[in-house]
Amino acid sequence: MQKTLSLYDTTIGKKAIVAVTGLILYGFVIQHMVGNLQVFLGPEKFNGYAAALKSIPALVWSVRLILLVSVVLHVVATLSLVSQSAAAREVGYRARNYKTTSYAALTMKYGGPALALFILYHLAHFTFPGVPMGHYEHSHTDVYSNFIHGFSVPWVTAIYIAAQVFLGLHLYHGSWSLFQTLGISHPRFENVKRILPQALGIGVAAGNIIMPLAVLAGVIR
Numbered sequence: 001m002q003k004t005l006s007l008y009d010t011t012i013g014k015k016a017i018v019a020v021t022g023l024i025l026y027g028f029v030i031q032h033m034v035g036n037l038q039v040f041l042g043p044e045k046f047n048g049y050a051a052a053l054k055s056i057p058a059l060v061w062s063v064r065l066i067l068l069v070s071v072v073l074h075v076v077a078t079l080s081l082v083s084q085s086a087a088a089r090e091v092g093y094r095a096r097n098y099k100t101t102s103y104a105a106l107t108m109k110y111g112g113p114a115l116a117l118f119i120l121y122h123l124a125h126f127t128f129p130g131v132p133m134g135h136y137e138h139s140h141t142d143v144y145s146n147f148i149h150g151f152s153v154p155w156v157t158a159i160y161i162a163a164q165v166f167l168g169l170h171l172y173h174g175s176w177s178l179f180q181t182l183g184i185s186h187p188r189f190e191n192v193k194r195i196l197p198q199a200l201g202i203g204v205a206a207g208n209i210i211m212p213l214a215v216l217a218g219v220i221r
């Protein structure tokens with residue numbers, strides 16, 4: 001009895017960690033997209049925004065630390081939940097039935113690692129060390145120029161677009177799971193539970209896709 005209760009508590013605790021860190025990362029992703037959309041307002045506005053963000057180092061490093069801790073906890077708690085539920089199945093599935101394996105679980109399983117790889121690539125591209133993706137010099141002050149040059153290369157834009165599809169699906173299924181973790185099951189919230197995850201997933205993916213596409217199409221240059 002004692003054991004069952006503590007295992008149960010641990011599971012809830014891990015789910016809470018995944019939910020809280022997921023919410024923090026969600027907030028960052030939405031803020032990041034809205035901030036980046038200022039690229040449509042031209043180089044002065046965009047570089048001004050980037051400079052303003054970096055003007056308070058203590059704030060920058062606090063946010064970076066919070067993001068890093070959130071990503072690590074999000075991944076570790078998720079992996080732990082996955083291995084816990086696998087271990088709880090005393091005998092593994094004899095044959096996997098992909099028709100009944102939830103499509104959501106599959107996109108989370110492959111989408112999560114794909115997103116982690118994308119974030120590493122993205123940081124190397126724009127932040128550290130700032131690898132030029134094309135024939136230009138990376139600038140630590142002219143973020144607009146990095147943006148335009150980087151996304152003028154079709155394969156770079158293709159990687160970003162593919163990653164945003166994974167991100168959209170991850171946000172969609174993630175917010176759906178969040179409602180489950182929070183135990184929001186009242187029929188009154190049925191529409192919110194159905195529409196909000198879709199709107200957020202599609203909205204963030206579309207907002208992020210439109211920027212590299214606009215560069216590639218020559219709408220912003």
Ligand code: HEM
Pocket residue numbers: 029032036050051060064067119122123126127143147160164167208209211212
């Ligand atoms: C098409 C989509 C995206 C675009 C155009 C974009 C653009 C950028 C740019 C230009 C920077 C450098 C900012 C600067 O040097 O001032 C940056 C940094 C960053 N991006 Fe993105 N980003 C995108 C998607 C994402 C996503 C999906 C994530 C995370 C899930 C993300 C996480 C970050 C992080 C963590 C940084 C580093 C911030 C720092 O310096 O502390 N980005 N992004």
